[in-house]
Amino acid sequence: MWQWLYKLGSPRHFYEMTSTFLPWLTFVTYFLLIVGLVWGLGFAPRDYQMGDNYRIIYIHVPLALGALWVYVMMAVMAAMHMIWNIKVADMVAKSCAVVGVSYCAVALFTGAMWGKRIWGVYWIWDAKLTSFLILFFIYIGVMALRSAFDSETSASKAASVLTLVGIVNLPIVYYASVWWNTLHQPPSRLSLSAEGANPPEIWIPVFFTGFGLIGLVFLLVILRTRNEILWRERRAQWVQDLVKQELSRA
Amino acid sequence: MPDFQFASLGDFFAMGGYAFYVWAAYLFFFAVMIWNLLQPRLERRKVLKLLQARQARESNAAARAGE
Numbered sequence: 126m127w128q129w130l131y132k133l134g135s136p137r138h139f140y141e142m143t144s145t146f147l148p149w150l151t152f153v154t155y156f157l158l159i160v161g162l163v164w165g166l167g168f169a170p171r172d173y174q175m176g177d178n179y180r181i182i183y184i185h186v187p188l189a190l191g192a193l194w195v196y197v198m199m200a201v202m203a204a205m206h207m208i209w210n211i212k213v214a215d216m217v218a219k220s221c222a223v224v225g226v227s228y229c230a231v232a233l234f235t236g237a238m239w240g241k242r243i244w245g246v247y248w249i250w251d252a253k254l255t256s257f258l259i260l261f262f263i264y265i266g267v268m269a270l271r272s273a274f275d276s277e278t279s280a281s282k283a284a285s286v287l288t289l290v291g292i293v294n295l296p297i298v299y300y301a302s303v304w305w306n307t308l309h310q311p312p313s314r315l316s317l318s319a320e321g322a323n324p325p326e327i328w329i330p331v332f333f334t335g336f337g338l339i340g341l342v343f344l345l346v347i348l349r350t351r352n353e354i355l356w357r358e359r360r361a362q363w364v365q366d367l368v369k370q371e372l373s374r375a
Numbered sequence: 376m377p378d379f380q381f382a383s384l385g386d387f388f389a390m391g392g393y394a395f396y397v398w399a400a401y402l403f404f405f406a407v408m409i410w411n412l413l414q415p416r417l418e419r420r421k422v423l424k425l426l427q428a429r430q431a432r433e434s435n436a437a438a439r440a441g442e
Contacts, residue, residue, distance in 0.1 A: 184404050349415050
Protein backbone atom coordinates (compact mmCIF):
# COMPACT_ATOMS: atom_id res chain seq x y z
CA MET A 126 0.00 0.00 0.00
CA TRP A 127 2.66 2.51 1.02
CA GLN A 128 4.89 1.42 -1.78
CA TRP A 129 2.01 1.86 -4.19
CA LEU A 130 1.38 5.38 -2.90
CA TYR A 131 5.07 6.11 -2.98
CA LYS A 132 5.22 5.04 -6.62
CA LEU A 133 2.31 7.35 -7.49
CA GLY A 134 4.61 10.18 -6.44
CA SER A 135 6.77 9.51 -9.45
CA PRO A 136 5.41 11.32 -12.53
CA ARG A 137 6.18 8.38 -14.79
CA HIS A 138 4.41 5.85 -12.58
CA PHE A 139 1.46 8.16 -12.11
CA TYR A 140 1.16 8.48 -15.88
CA GLU A 141 1.45 4.75 -16.55
CA MET A 142 -0.88 3.65 -13.75
CA THR A 143 -3.57 6.12 -14.77
CA SER A 144 -3.27 4.88 -18.38
CA THR A 145 -4.46 1.44 -17.30
CA PHE A 146 -7.40 2.41 -15.12
CA LEU A 147 -8.62 5.49 -16.98
CA PRO A 148 -10.96 3.47 -19.28
CA TRP A 149 -12.55 1.78 -16.25
CA LEU A 150 -12.97 5.00 -14.37
CA THR A 151 -14.52 6.62 -17.45
CA PHE A 152 -16.97 3.76 -17.89
CA VAL A 153 -18.09 3.65 -14.23
CA THR A 154 -18.43 7.45 -14.06
CA TYR A 155 -20.57 7.68 -17.20
CA PHE A 156 -22.70 4.76 -16.08
CA LEU A 157 -23.42 6.29 -12.65
CA LEU A 158 -24.14 9.71 -14.12
CA ILE A 159 -26.48 8.47 -16.84
CA VAL A 160 -28.46 6.24 -14.45
CA GLY A 161 -28.65 8.96 -11.78
CA LEU A 162 -29.69 11.74 -14.16
CA VAL A 163 -32.34 9.73 -16.03
CA TRP A 164 -33.73 8.39 -12.77
CA GLY A 165 -33.73 11.76 -11.04
CA LEU A 166 -35.21 13.71 -13.94
CA GLY A 167 -37.83 11.25 -15.07
CA PHE A 168 -38.52 8.48 -12.59
CA ALA A 169 -38.15 9.76 -9.04
CA PRO A 170 -41.55 10.72 -7.55
CA ARG A 171 -42.56 14.39 -7.56
CA ASP A 172 -42.00 16.28 -4.29
CA TYR A 173 -45.40 17.16 -2.87
CA GLN A 174 -44.34 20.66 -1.78
CA MET A 175 -41.77 21.72 -4.36
CA GLY A 176 -43.18 19.93 -7.40
CA ASP A 177 -40.80 19.12 -10.22
CA ASN A 178 -38.53 22.04 -9.35
CA TYR A 179 -36.86 19.88 -6.69
CA ARG A 180 -35.28 17.77 -9.47
CA ILE A 181 -32.45 20.31 -9.44
CA ILE A 182 -31.17 18.70 -6.21
CA TYR A 183 -29.91 15.72 -8.17
CA ILE A 184 -27.09 17.90 -9.44
CA HIS A 185 -27.03 20.80 -6.98
CA VAL A 186 -26.25 18.86 -3.80
CA PRO A 187 -23.55 16.54 -5.26
CA LEU A 188 -21.89 19.49 -7.02
CA ALA A 189 -21.75 21.57 -3.85
CA LEU A 190 -20.37 18.65 -1.81
CA GLY A 191 -18.02 17.87 -4.71
CA ALA A 192 -16.66 21.42 -4.69
CA LEU A 193 -15.85 21.01 -0.96
CA TRP A 194 -14.31 17.58 -1.57
CA VAL A 195 -12.06 18.87 -4.36
CA TYR A 196 -10.83 21.56 -1.98
CA VAL A 197 -9.92 18.94 0.63
CA MET A 198 -7.99 17.02 -2.05
CA MET A 199 -6.26 20.17 -3.22
CA ALA A 200 -5.28 21.07 0.36
CA VAL A 201 -3.88 17.58 1.08
CA MET A 202 -1.85 17.77 -2.14
CA ALA A 203 -0.63 21.27 -1.28
CA ALA A 204 0.49 20.03 2.15
CA MET A 205 2.28 17.03 0.63
CA HIS A 206 4.00 19.33 -1.81
CA MET A 207 5.08 21.70 0.97
CA ILE A 208 6.30 18.96 3.34
CA TRP A 209 7.88 16.37 1.05
CA ASN A 210 8.31 18.44 -2.09
CA ILE A 211 6.46 15.86 -4.21
CA LYS A 212 6.11 17.23 -7.73
CA VAL A 213 3.09 15.16 -8.73
CA ALA A 214 1.20 16.44 -5.66
CA ASP A 215 1.61 19.97 -6.94
CA MET A 216 0.44 19.02 -10.43
CA VAL A 217 -2.65 17.34 -8.95
CA ALA A 218 -3.33 20.44 -6.83
CA LYS A 219 -3.12 22.63 -9.93
CA SER A 220 -5.66 20.40 -11.72
CA CYS A 221 -7.96 20.38 -8.68
CA ALA A 222 -8.34 24.17 -8.77
CA VAL A 223 -9.82 24.17 -12.29
CA VAL A 224 -12.21 21.31 -11.54
CA GLY A 225 -13.20 22.87 -8.20
CA VAL A 226 -13.99 26.25 -9.67
CA SER A 227 -16.22 24.66 -12.33
CA TYR A 228 -18.15 22.66 -9.71
CA CYS A 229 -18.56 25.82 -7.62
CA ALA A 230 -19.89 27.78 -10.58
CA VAL A 231 -22.51 25.16 -11.46
CA ALA A 232 -23.50 24.66 -7.80
CA LEU A 233 -24.06 28.43 -7.47
CA PHE A 234 -26.05 28.62 -10.71
CA THR A 235 -28.26 25.61 -9.97
CA GLY A 236 -28.78 26.99 -6.45
CA ALA A 237 -29.99 30.28 -7.92
CA MET A 238 -32.43 28.42 -10.19
CA TRP A 239 -33.76 26.60 -7.16
CA GLY A 240 -33.89 29.64 -4.90
CA LYS A 241 -35.93 31.73 -7.33
CA ARG A 242 -38.91 29.38 -7.14
CA ILE A 243 -38.60 28.35 -3.49
CA TRP A 244 -37.49 31.61 -1.83
CA GLY A 245 -38.56 34.06 -4.52
CA VAL A 246 -35.01 35.36 -5.06
CA TYR A 247 -32.03 34.18 -7.09
CA TRP A 248 -29.56 35.27 -4.47
CA ILE A 249 -29.50 36.26 -0.82
CA TRP A 250 -26.56 37.16 1.42
CA ASP A 251 -27.08 34.46 4.00
CA ALA A 252 -24.19 32.61 5.67
CA LYS A 253 -24.36 29.46 3.56
CA LEU A 254 -24.50 31.20 0.21
CA THR A 255 -21.96 33.87 1.08
CA SER A 256 -19.39 31.43 2.45
CA PHE A 257 -19.85 29.28 -0.65
CA LEU A 258 -19.29 32.33 -2.85
CA ILE A 259 -16.07 32.93 -0.89
CA LEU A 260 -15.02 29.34 -1.67
CA PHE A 261 -15.54 30.15 -5.37
CA PHE A 262 -13.34 33.25 -5.02
CA ILE A 263 -10.65 31.31 -3.13
CA TYR A 264 -10.44 28.85 -6.03
CA ILE A 265 -10.11 31.75 -8.46
CA GLY A 266 -7.52 33.35 -6.16
CA VAL A 267 -5.41 30.18 -6.08
CA MET A 268 -5.48 29.91 -9.88
CA ALA A 269 -4.70 33.60 -10.35
CA LEU A 270 -1.86 33.52 -7.84
CA ARG A 271 -0.30 30.53 -9.57
CA SER A 272 -0.40 32.20 -12.96
CA ALA A 273 1.10 35.41 -11.56
CA PHE A 274 4.60 33.91 -11.23
CA ASP A 275 7.08 33.27 -14.03
CA SER A 276 8.97 30.67 -12.03
CA GLU A 277 7.16 27.37 -11.62
CA THR A 278 8.65 26.74 -8.16
CA SER A 279 7.53 30.08 -6.72
CA ALA A 280 4.11 29.65 -8.32
CA SER A 281 3.60 26.23 -6.69
CA LYS A 282 4.76 27.47 -3.30
CA ALA A 283 2.51 30.53 -3.32
CA ALA A 284 -0.51 28.53 -4.52
CA SER A 285 0.09 25.87 -1.84
CA VAL A 286 0.23 28.44 0.96
CA LEU A 287 -2.96 30.16 -0.17
CA THR A 288 -4.68 26.77 -0.51
CA LEU A 289 -3.76 25.86 3.08
CA VAL A 290 -4.96 29.23 4.40
CA GLY A 291 -8.25 28.77 2.55
CA ILE A 292 -9.06 25.60 4.52
CA VAL A 293 -10.48 27.83 7.25
CA ASN A 294 -13.50 28.47 5.00
CA LEU A 295 -14.46 24.80 4.61
CA PRO A 296 -16.13 24.15 8.00
CA ILE A 297 -17.86 27.51 7.69
CA VAL A 298 -19.46 26.48 4.38
CA TYR A 299 -20.41 23.05 5.65
CA TYR A 300 -21.85 24.05 9.03
CA ALA A 301 -23.22 27.51 8.11
CA SER A 302 -26.81 26.30 8.03
CA VAL A 303 -26.39 24.52 11.37
CA TRP A 304 -24.57 27.31 13.25
CA TRP A 305 -26.69 30.18 11.99
CA ASN A 306 -30.27 30.65 10.90
CA THR A 307 -29.93 30.61 7.17
CA LEU A 308 -32.54 30.58 4.46
CA HIS A 309 -30.61 27.65 3.03
CA GLN A 310 -31.79 24.45 4.66
CA PRO A 311 -29.41 22.29 6.76
CA PRO A 312 -28.40 18.89 5.35
CA SER A 313 -31.47 16.67 5.01
CA ARG A 314 -31.98 13.59 7.14
CA LEU A 315 -32.54 10.59 4.95
CA SER A 316 -34.98 7.92 6.04
CA LEU A 317 -35.07 4.29 5.05
CA SER A 318 -38.83 3.87 5.27
CA ALA A 319 -41.27 5.03 2.64
CA GLU A 320 -43.18 7.09 5.28
CA GLY A 321 -40.23 9.30 6.29
CA ALA A 322 -39.61 12.85 5.12
CA ASN A 323 -37.10 11.75 2.51
CA PRO A 324 -37.99 8.24 1.33
CA PRO A 325 -35.46 6.13 -0.59
CA GLU A 326 -37.21 6.65 -3.96
CA ILE A 327 -36.22 10.31 -3.67
CA TRP A 328 -32.65 9.97 -2.44
CA ILE A 329 -31.28 6.85 -4.13
CA PRO A 330 -30.73 8.69 -7.45
CA VAL A 331 -28.71 11.30 -5.51
CA PHE A 332 -26.24 8.56 -4.66
CA PHE A 333 -25.82 7.71 -8.33
CA THR A 334 -25.23 11.32 -9.40
CA GLY A 335 -23.17 11.89 -6.23
CA PHE A 336 -20.73 9.04 -6.83
CA GLY A 337 -20.81 9.81 -10.55
CA LEU A 338 -19.76 13.40 -9.95
CA ILE A 339 -17.03 12.31 -7.53
CA GLY A 340 -15.84 9.88 -10.22
CA LEU A 341 -15.89 12.78 -12.65
CA VAL A 342 -13.70 14.79 -10.26
CA PHE A 343 -11.07 12.04 -10.33
CA LEU A 344 -11.40 11.62 -14.08
CA LEU A 345 -10.96 15.33 -14.81
CA VAL A 346 -8.14 15.79 -12.31
CA ILE A 347 -6.27 12.79 -13.76
CA LEU A 348 -6.71 13.97 -17.37
CA ARG A 349 -5.36 17.42 -16.49
CA THR A 350 -2.52 16.05 -14.38
CA ARG A 351 -1.37 13.80 -17.22
CA ASN A 352 -1.04 16.82 -19.53
CA GLU A 353 0.86 18.66 -16.83
CA ILE A 354 3.21 15.68 -16.40
CA LEU A 355 3.95 15.52 -20.14
CA TRP A 356 4.80 19.19 -20.18
CA ARG A 357 6.86 19.40 -17.00
CA GLU A 358 8.73 16.15 -17.68
CA ARG A 359 9.29 17.03 -21.34
CA ARG A 360 13.05 16.55 -21.04
CA ALA A 361 12.74 13.02 -19.62
CA GLN A 362 13.56 10.16 -21.96
CA TRP A 363 10.27 8.30 -21.39
CA VAL A 364 8.23 11.37 -22.42
CA GLN A 365 10.35 11.77 -25.57
CA ASP A 366 9.76 8.11 -26.44
CA LEU A 367 6.05 8.51 -25.80
CA VAL A 368 5.90 11.54 -28.09
CA LYS A 369 7.62 9.54 -30.85
CA GLN A 370 5.12 6.72 -30.38
CA GLU A 371 2.18 9.11 -30.63
CA LEU A 372 3.72 10.57 -33.77
CA SER A 373 4.00 7.18 -35.47
CA ARG A 374 0.42 6.32 -34.47
CA ALA A 375 -1.03 9.54 -35.89
CA MET B 376 -38.40 -0.42 -11.45
CA PRO B 377 -40.06 2.95 -10.73
CA ASP B 378 -42.55 4.36 -13.25
CA PHE B 379 -41.96 7.30 -15.54
CA GLN B 380 -43.53 10.22 -13.67
CA PHE B 381 -44.82 12.17 -16.66
CA ALA B 382 -47.87 11.46 -18.81
CA SER B 383 -46.18 12.51 -22.05
CA LEU B 384 -42.88 13.80 -23.40
CA GLY B 385 -44.42 17.27 -23.56
CA ASP B 386 -45.24 16.97 -19.86
CA PHE B 387 -41.66 15.96 -19.19
CA PHE B 388 -40.30 19.06 -20.92
CA ALA B 389 -42.81 21.25 -19.08
CA MET B 390 -41.51 19.98 -15.70
CA GLY B 391 -44.79 20.80 -13.96
CA GLY B 392 -44.45 24.49 -14.85
CA TYR B 393 -40.84 24.77 -13.67
CA ALA B 394 -39.33 24.13 -17.11
CA PHE B 395 -37.26 27.32 -17.22
CA TYR B 396 -35.54 26.75 -13.87
CA VAL B 397 -34.98 23.01 -14.16
CA TRP B 398 -33.75 23.06 -17.76
CA ALA B 399 -31.61 26.17 -17.28
CA ALA B 400 -29.90 24.42 -14.36
CA TYR B 401 -29.31 21.20 -16.30
CA LEU B 402 -28.26 23.01 -19.48
CA PHE B 403 -25.60 25.00 -17.64
CA PHE B 404 -24.49 21.81 -15.90
CA PHE B 405 -24.06 19.93 -19.19
CA ALA B 406 -22.33 22.87 -20.90
CA VAL B 407 -19.74 23.18 -18.14
CA MET B 408 -19.14 19.42 -17.83
CA ILE B 409 -18.73 18.98 -21.59
CA TRP B 410 -16.17 21.79 -21.58
CA ASN B 411 -14.50 20.10 -18.59
CA LEU B 412 -14.19 16.85 -20.55
CA LEU B 413 -13.14 18.38 -23.89
CA GLN B 414 -10.60 20.91 -22.67
CA PRO B 415 -8.01 18.42 -21.30
CA ARG B 416 -8.22 16.36 -24.52
CA LEU B 417 -7.56 19.42 -26.68
CA GLU B 418 -4.80 20.43 -24.28
CA ARG B 419 -3.21 17.00 -24.63
CA ARG B 420 -3.18 17.30 -28.41
CA LYS B 421 -1.60 20.76 -28.10
CA VAL B 422 1.12 19.54 -25.71
CA LEU B 423 1.97 16.55 -27.93
CA LYS B 424 2.24 18.79 -31.01
CA LEU B 425 4.50 21.21 -29.16
CA LEU B 426 6.74 18.40 -27.98
CA GLN B 427 6.87 16.86 -31.46
CA ALA B 428 7.90 20.20 -32.96
CA ARG B 429 10.57 20.50 -30.29
CA GLN B 430 11.92 17.04 -31.09
CA ALA B 431 12.01 17.78 -34.81
CA ARG B 432 13.90 21.01 -34.14
CA GLU B 433 16.42 19.23 -31.95
CA SER B 434 17.09 16.40 -34.40
CA ASN B 435 17.52 18.96 -37.20
CA ALA B 436 20.03 20.86 -35.11
CA ALA B 437 21.88 17.62 -34.33
CA ALA B 438 21.99 16.68 -38.03
CA ARG B 439 23.38 20.07 -38.96
CA ALA B 440 26.02 19.86 -36.23
CA GLY B 441 27.08 16.46 -37.63
CA GLU B 442 27.69 17.80 -41.17
